[in-house]
Amino acid sequence: MSDTPEHLSELRRDLHRHPEPAWREFYTTARILEEIERIGVDDVFVGRDALDLDARTGVPDDDELAHWRARAREAGVDDATLEQLDGGATGTIAVLERGEGPTVALRVDIDALPRTESTDPDHEPVAEGFRPDHDDAMHACGHDAHATIGVGVLEAIADSDFEGTLKVIFQPAEEVIGGGRAIAESGHLDDVEYLLATHIGLGHPTGEIVAGVEDILAVANFDAEFAGEPAHAGGHPDRGRNAVQAMATAVQNLYAIPRHGDSATRINAGDVGGGSASNVIPEAAYIRGEVRGETTEGKEFMREHATDVLESAASMHDCDVSIEWTGEAPSADPDESIREIVFSAAGDIPAVKNRLQSDDLGGSEDATYLMQRVQEKGGKATFVGIGTDHPDGHHTATFDVDEASIGIGIGVLTRAIQELTHQRP
Amino acid sequence: MSDTPEHLSELRRDLHRHPEPAWREFYTTARILEEIERIGVDDVFVGRDALDLDARTGVPDDDELAHWRARAREAGVDDATLEQLDGGATGTIAVLERGEGPTVALRVDIDALPRTESTDPDHEPVAEGFRPDHDDAMHACGHDAHATIGVGVLEAIADSDFEGTLKVIFQPAEEVIGGGRAIAESGHLDDVEYLLATHIGLGHPTGEIVAGVEDILAVANFDAEFAGEPAHAGGHPDRGRNAVQAMATAVQNLYAIPRHGDSATRINAGDVGGGSASNVIPEAAYIRGEVRGETTEGKEFMREHATDVLESAASMHDCDVSIEWTGEAPSADPDESIREIVFSAAGDIPAVKNRLQSDDLGGSEDATYLMQRVQEKGGKATFVGIGTDHPDGHHTATFDVDEASIGIGIGVLTRAIQELTHQRP
Amino acid sequence: MSDTPEHLSELRRDLHRHPEPAWREFYTTARILEEIERIGVDDVFVGRDALDLDARTGVPDDDELAHWRARAREAGVDDATLEQLDGGATGTIAVLERGEGPTVALRVDIDALPRTESTDPDHEPVAEGFRPDHDDAMHACGHDAHATIGVGVLEAIADSDFEGTLKVIFQPAEEVIGGGRAIAESGHLDDVEYLLATHIGLGHPTGEIVAGVEDILAVANFDAEFAGEPAHAGGHPDRGRNAVQAMATAVQNLYAIPRHGDSATRINAGDVGGGSASNVIPEAAYIRGEVRGETTEGKEFMREHATDVLESAASMHDCDVSIEWTGEAPSADPDESIREIVFSAAGDIPAVKNRLQSDDLGGSEDATYLMQRVQEKGGKATFVGIGTDHPDGHHTATFDVDEASIGIGIGVLTRAIQELTHQRP
């Protein structure tokens, strides 16, 4: 298969219209469960049965969860399903058990980003009427397409003469690097012989496939809270301890952490704020950010420097700071043998115009936790790139995917899974 | 009178429990109107009849107003009253017309600050059960007491043999320096011969009165919005234009604007924020802040430098910035003759332990617009400080007033108004 | 007298041509000693005999002193005199003892600033040929005129029928706040009944006299040295510890120390540097700066914050910092009685067009150490402002004095000293 069937295009648009950030994927998980039920599988693990709950990071507080649960309920999710997903235990694993073959897993991620989508009338989701109603989240990284691909592959394999076990993992909370480890440590991967993780886009056009994406940056996320003392900004600025000055000093110096001679690095203060009113010396401020490194050493270099910067910026302005490292993922590399099989499978799909053995990601992905786990247990893993024409960069307000690429992705992955069945020694 | 009567203490606590920031004083105005009706006055001007609507600044958008109107409705305000206050036209003026004497005005302000009140069990409003239910506003500057003093004076004068005209002005939006000019330009002050404005606390204890507060800093508020370009923080940080870096650079350099040799100055970036997710280069950020000067020249020096800093910080990071100056108030000084009368009146109130002719405010107040207007038309004005034991500084989470000072304030101001009646040449 | 005699104009220009910064006043002291010898005095204390050596601050190292001693030798100073000034013990005190009257002291300062003088052909010292040959120092604060006034007063009193004791103190190292305390603790002031300190200019025109300059800011100077680690900027920036980043962070945050509600404050990072070559991560950097306060409390507030900023900026970039507080002066106020005498004396000088009882300095002066010492011992002190038309601000490259004011200053101070003779009870 490589055309995208109507019902999967509809599914993708429905998910796009209901974007939910990390650990809030109530509607998304419910919708996926509907599809799994439609397809018919041998086993399904939902929420806390799919995760090691203690290994989650970046889980929001109860108020925030309640807010999104309420929204899912308004969108039609029933209470029984919501109960299964209690406390931010979202995501699901669907299992097909078909005879004696090897155990293969496909991992797709399902969460959205907390950003506003464009309202430009030329932006496809606007033009076609599936832009979300709310401004607080957006599928700006294509995970709506990923979830759809997961459903499509499940459906295709279920309809085939596949022999073996297929686990399709619908992982929550990738964007906060919060869900990968919880899946990895759930035990569900411990018998997996072949793992395929996948991502759409990444600068590759529709019709291009990367059999093994490399150079996945190690990453760590932090949440720093600065606490000072308020004061009247007119009468006694000297009596305040200014948390916004501490934050601003930190931002400036975070971006100025030295470049590393041996490892590309990244730093971002992606979400910051502080203060309350213009006439009050600000008593509180925060930075939510991340560091990355081409190597784990490079990431640790950034983490140590970031910690120094945050603590010194606080002490400079007589503030306190608490730093929480909320999520983290290692680096990982694809195995040559499984990459070859994907490369070869892609050659069998007519809509694939161009195949690459490998390319650099230049970003991070907590799929690396799953890949590491499988590799540690003796299995093989790769990270497959599915090209899609995207009009603008990942994470921007006008990001979008070419739906034709969903069918191509389903085709390549289904073909690869079938090939893997025959790999048993 | 100088004890605080039970019904006024209850009024103050009711207002404290329902704090409403600038232009959102729906419940507050409704509650004051109830009191005015109870007292019985000769004329009352509500909302748009009390204000020059075009002279307002800092009015929030419709969504925000709707949110607070809904809250007021929940708290029991009827639709007819809400209609009178449509579009953020809050506040009211109550008029007593009693014979031939001079026209005297008393101005009190009624808005709260957008900050969270302490939940410390020792904090009086917590202990006594009148802390607000919501965390988004607080009477951290005593305007609940001011409104109560306004009602108390109106009641006392109404019950007296006062001859003349008294206008009690319940002004909205002082904290954003947004309402003073709208009252000043409404015309209601143009026949006022004597204006008393007042503030509680300011570091003076209960029983102390300042007849003429001086050194009211000129102030201007700004709202700066930085616009950049988002990008994937891992893949292509170079493709972003980072609005948070622009904002942080601005914050650092705003506070570093040179001190002035001839004028005390102030600067505050009191409310800042930016970005969306830790893995997106932040495309938007904002600073809401203020500049002040002991002199208008000093304030203008700060405004010019702040503008340079904001614009240069934006261009440094290839961002755009729009700067709106949202509120402003001049400096003003009390008139000697009216200050003398207040000083003398305070001597007649037994609970007044200490009288000061003058003291420095060291802060700002848009009462200066009203004072200027009256002075330009040939009237006299002063700004009266009413001491109150306050356990913590103005604008902090544990600010509170000693309710005994409300009765003292009512006593002093009522006595001064009666004295002013006899000043007619 | 109030014209400036030719020989004093020549003296002033000679001193101007040979500017010497703090503790390097070898030529200057030698030149003053020549004048003292010409006039003939009863006693003279040179260098270490005029100072408490241990109370000096800001003394440069031996290399620097050797450099300036060599320059003085080239300019004609003999070795015997240089030996008297060994180790940066510059300055001198000339004493006239004439009978029974009170002991009066006049203090003038003699050092220059380490800055380059303008080469503008319209700048008087350029036009008239007395700009210094070297670019490393400049009399940009009029101390050349102060020294000349000291000589002029000594000469005038020596020629008069003055009865009493006059000590003219030629103080070194005022600009670094380094010499005042060394004079104060030398013992030479302990029998002084009346002390006159003086400064030219300060924004007052020629012909204006301020009998008692007030509001002399308390000041403290610091010297912060940052030590990091070098590295190749191309190969391994990560291996450096960047002292210039520490310094820049400190500069930004020093200027951003909060304004104080009760005291005007000042901060300046007046001399900074760091690094060596563009391709080496800078291992060292320094800031020489100062803090000031209208009150001692205000100055201490600034000092504490500055210390926090310097230390946190160092730790942020993994550098060490050593902070030395190199000079300091308290606040001081003129005594009313002596101010009155100066005011009255100024009235006797025809060239004085305008007399002020007092005015704010808005700057600092280590004359306050001398004033405090005299006042503690029961004497009276004032700080006299001598107006001079100065085309540009103090400390700028085009600062200059109107030489007519030198004669006026000599006239006023001589007259005041004569009046003080008759004050003995």
Next chain:
Amino acid sequence: MSDTPEHLSELRRDLHRHPEPAWREFYTTARILEEIERIGVDDVFVGRDALDLDARTGVPDDDELAHWRARAREAGVDDATLEQLDGGATGTIAVLERGEGPTVALRVDIDALPRTESTDPDHEPVAEGFRPDHDDAMHACGHDAHATIGVGVLEAIADSDFEGTLKVIFQPAEEVIGGGRAIAESGHLDDVEYLLATHIGLGHPTGEIVAGVEDILAVANFDAEFAGEPAHAGGHPDRGRNAVQAMATAVQNLYAIPRHGDSATRINAGDVGGGSASNVIPEAAYIRGEVRGETTEGKEFMREHATDVLESAASMHDCDVSIEWTGEAPSADPDESIREIVFSAAGDIPAVKNRLQSDDLGGSEDATYLMQRVQEKGGKATFVGIGTDHPDGHHTATFDVDEASIGIGIGVLTRAIQELTHQRP
């Protein structure tokens, strides 16, 4: 040969004792000329005859040149030689013409860095008595060894039966990226068929050879001068325009230029300063720095951002800035064929313990100008790394070389040149 002969060790130490930064290599060039004369060559081009004078960058002003010329004269250089090197036209090219073979060039650089050498008694140059007398320069990058290798190779080839032409280029001003282009455009390379450039150390131990160093970063140097306005820091800080604040803001934001997704980048503010005295608002400041990129695009990205930062930092503080780009070098890659010959030649030298085909430089080198020129004309070029045990990093105060590596370098390069003779088709 692979032991280092006594006379070359002495030469290296003599050069080390007389370090001279870019365009000031008067003693160094004179000393090399002595060696060339001793060896006897067929042609020699000195200073302006070796360079395209107009293509030089980073040439210091006349005063600076005079200072170093005087020092060279004191160290014994005669006036005739100094005249040949007039105006900073240093460096030399020695030519051996021996029959029909190909033209081979060897390029070594000869300048020192403007930094202070360690005085640690364990530091070899201190222990062995060849640390420089002055503190203003140091051979902290091994160019003393490079020059010695150049002499050693010239000597070895002169004594051999080499057939062809050998040009040994002693290039000035590499550290400021100032001399490479001047050599490249002199015409002396236009007939060169094989170019060997070389560098010692780079993290490789004694006995290790890198046949073709790759990944030479493109680089551009800048010199930014900020001009503001001075003012008295106590009296009127508001009247100043603070160049040090502009500089510090620029430093902070230069290091914070975004990382690039496609190219490693570098930035350094390696030499900064500003201001004059602690009590003067600083009117002038400067930054000497550099940007680098793995690709030319990456370097240009940095240059554009650096320009924005410098200009915006100036405008933020109402200062002017002039930015001069003082030196620049492109990227370049070794040719495979010549690299193979060097690799093979290294195998013939017994003291070579380890050979690498290639390794990353991670730094910059203006040898790339020479390599480009030769490659454009159809020749082949490589950049040979000669390992040396160095106790500390390049550009640090305790950098030193293992002199044994000088002999090894001479051996490898001499052998490679002899091999290249036989390459003629």
